[in-house]
Amino acid sequence: MLAENYELIESIVLYLGLFCLFVLMGFAVHDVLKKNNVPLIGRVVAYGVLGLGSLGFIAKGIIEIFWLSSGI
Template identity: 80%
Template structure:
């Protein structure tokens, strides 16, 4: 296989792993919040922080794609 194929597979596996980790963190947070009867504002803040963390990784990926397409 070519080096380009290895890089593509590595990138796909990295982002797939990050998605899996965020899903698992979401399930863990949901379980903790449900078992401890957290008020709605606490749930909104908690899910917001987790969502912003995931959004940061999405933004990083989009910026990386834009930079690579322009040759930076």
């Protein structure tokens, strides 16, 4: 296999791993919030922070795709 294929596989595995970590963090946060009877505003803030963190990684991936396609 070529080095390009290794880089593609590495990036796919990296993004799948990050996705799995964010899903597991979401489950952990949901469990903690549910067990401690956190009010609605606390849940919104906790899920919002987790969501903004995942959106940051998505934005990084999109920016990376644009930069690679333009040759930077």
